[in-house]
Amino acid sequence: MSWREALPVLIVLSSLVPGLIIFTLPEDRRRLRTFLNMTGAVLKLSLVALLFPFVYMGQSFVFRLPLLPGMDLVLHADALSLLFIVLSAFLWLVTTIYAVGYLEGSPHRSRFFGFFSLCVSSTTGIALAGDLISFIIFYEMLTISTYPLVVHRGTPEALRAGRIYLAYTLSGGILLLVATAWLRVIAGDLAFVATGILSVLDPSLYPSLTIIFLMLILGLGVKAALVPLHGWLPVAMVAPAPVSALLHAVAVVKAGAFGIMRVVYDVYGIEFAAELDLLRPLALIAALTVIYASIRALFQDDLKRRLAFSTISQVSYIALGIAVAGPLATVGGLVHLVHQGMMKITLFFCAGNLAETLGIHKVSEMNGVGRRLPWTMAAFTVGALGMIGLPPLAGFISKWYLVLGSLEAGQNWVIVVLMLSTLLNAAYFLPIVYRIWFAAPPSSWPRNQARVGGREVSLLLLLPPLATGLLVILLGLLADAPFSPLQWVQIITAREHVP
Amino acid sequence: MSLPLIYGAAGVALFFLGAYALFAYAHLLRKILAANIMGSGVFMVFIAMAGRTPGAPDPVPHAMVLTGIVVTVAFTSVALALAVRIARASGRAHLPEREEEP
């Protein structure tokens, strides 16, 4: 096996093998467990960095495992997969550090980190999947490996959340399976090829292709939390903060959005999808999700639930960018994958710190927290302002391109949706920012952990949000730098649109 | 009507008679007897098949019947032993009412 074939497999294994070993470790082997986690994360990031220059130059890395005569498990590193995998590898490293700090002293850590690693391996597989069948194999594996994380606490609420989560995701998975099987029968090999593979098919198949598209979007839309398939996400907030951070910034929700990207760009092809008039319904659903979820977020007092609805709303920006066909909108949607991930994970890390240190779960309890947790709340503020879309933060960049793209494609109604959403974002984030810095703190917090060696929270819980918060600033400021996500996305877009 | 046909028909009739009795009677010994009658019916059909060709009877079905008898004897003995055990363990000579409920 040449190193070109081995590299994708190694990237997947770099989190799988440590995960499997961690399962067998007894609870008290902290150091070994942390060592395995960190080694895996660093190794993965290094291997991905290795991949980078070659994919930039257009070279390919393909690994095939024959499953059946005519069907292989394919791992293929192309430009789009690199976008997702760099995000997930980096954020896994950061979340692992955070999780080690957050779960200090809690039970079942070996089980947690084992499934955590399985989850990341599945996400890596999703990113690297080279055809639709391999994609859905890893997609289902993601479902299975995230359930134990959602129910980690073992409380009745957690179990209920897990049941709802599985009901949604398994049903979506079946839909995906049937749609993919059907598509394979009609269209043959379903390898992901930029600009799509279905445009060559006989026009008599177009009705079937439309139904298949609907089924695929429904199946993917569960994880991507498109309304009305979003019901599992707010309920799943009962999981520990690292899980919410991972699920909502890196793994599950992004996997759904990534899947929609793959289907529209690399299976159907953007021009063909527009020709079949498939993109308009998608745009409508995405817009509906954006507005509905923003409105729901306004009425949530629980901080994590407000962030959950914000996630639902923001991830649909990606779907919106995809559905408004046109290079600039594509750029906006794709780059939002990275930017939203970075901003959202910052917010969830800060929410976790609030819960851990001061026992705060509700927005109404957050008065004057800025005095007690200045650095954490600074990161929170950066994340919140980025979500609103304030320049020069990352969120502004994606919004800018989405607006430009809508103008370019002549879909002016999308601009209205984006403006409305920005207003709503401001409406549910700015009051929090005001409370943090300008409101008077209560006489006592629900829980008051002593300051750790003079710092507001332990370093393990402080550095991750600071790092991601800083990146939110840098991704916005340095968007024009070479190898920024924006530049990368522009390369991908160039390859996805038929010249 | 030819002789094989009569024997064959009788064998099939015995088979279905035994099958009916297997379901109809509750007592374990009756069920075991019913199964034996079914077996005898099947063997009769085999023997009838042996005589289907003119001239000397075909020995192959006879061999099959012998094997079948051995199998049936084995089953009957196990069934009887089980029936005795059930009677000793639970004091009844029939199987309890079937419940699909847990």
Next chain:
Amino acid sequence: MTGALLTHPWSLWTIVIPLAAACLSFLFPRRAPLPGIITALTVPLFVATAVYQLLQAGPHTQVLGGWHAPLGITLRTDGPALILLLTSGLVGLTVSLYALGYFTTTDQQERRQQRFFWPLWLLLWGACNALFLSGDLFNLYVTLELVTLSSIALAALNGSSAALDGAMRYLLASLLGSLSYLLGVALIYGAYSTVDLALLGHIVHADDLSRAALALMTVGLLVKTALFPLHFWLPPAHASAPAPVSALLSGLVVKAPLLILFRLWFEVFPATATAGITHLLGILGCGAIIWGSLMALRQQRLKLLVAYSTVAQIGYFFLLFPLARGEAAATAWAGVLFLVLAHGCGKAAMFLVTGTITRVAGHDRLSDLAGAGGMLGARLLVFALAAVTLVGLPPSSGFIAKWLMINAAIVTGQWWYLAVIALGTLLASGYVLRVLSLAFIESQAPALPAAPRILRWPPLALAIVALLLGLASFHPVVLSLVDAPISGIILLEMVR
């Protein structure tokens, strides 16, 4: 050397060794496990060699005693037979290792059980292998009876009233089934003067006698396979037997009459089979899937849940009949046979880990089984791992099998079976989730003692094998079509 490797009848040893070991176990009860373990370790090796031989040199036939058909007994080693031998090898090895630790020699009762378990199990194994390799209808009958008799005795092993009742029901149902089958054999012999499968395949034509024979044989075998609605004997028998026995009954024994049915329908009677009857079998299969899954959802005891899960899974096998038509025949055949392998391993692992759970917790009532962390939680996670194969989630072998069946359903345009497969998957997830969620609940009860390693590792290993077979599915799938009564392309595309 290579010549001998390719011409020696390796598959025959898989019959001879267990039978010889059964006699030895019976004659030397104090050392009963020893022949068992030696068999368990050597038979899989012979199976592997036979697989290699088949892939290199093709299928072959062995005639016993030099007596050729129609008089003699022929043993055929072809692809489907080897898939089943592979199943029996994997399941047999794991169950034997597990049984070593299950029947502890401290209890007087347990020692008696161990004394009789080994000869009966080895007899069962040898008979199963002989059945998988048989090439004529009557030998299939004899080996089927051997299998049934030993499984009845095994089912009654622990001597409890429930076990005895279950075994009796099993016996009477089996007797009905096999006599019906035998009557069909008699009719066939009378009409065609041979019972050899290969010969019959050429000469059987669609007349009333053949239809009657097929009907009798099918009904008989349906009772023995426990297809809905003739499944009544299975849950009591499987649930009250000791764990290794349940694993064998669900993982191996139900596959024997199934293979006979497949051979009958596709090799002997293809001319007689009509679309209506295949759909009837398909509908009964759908009924089994739905009914079995719904019943499993309602059970309060873990063992009964797993037993009803078997009833449901058997329904999937019967979808072969309607799905294997036209161009999709090879796809459906490969899918269902691979499902047999996947299900055998997964179900056996599930029953074995259930046995460990019952041993550790002292009971199998679901309502009292919660246990995060510690022994019980870990066992429940292994249960979930085995369940991944049975539900058909990637990357397990169950998923690949389901994929093939879905492909066949789409190509032949039979969308309703697709809906049933999807529904069955969701229902299966439902009852597995009931058990899985118990693994995460904190239990207030004191920590339970650890089960010995030999009760923990075999089910875990088998569950992992069942899972990984999905990634190594290429060769088994190709194997299942070697010299099968069906030929064609796997994975059809209608690309225009």
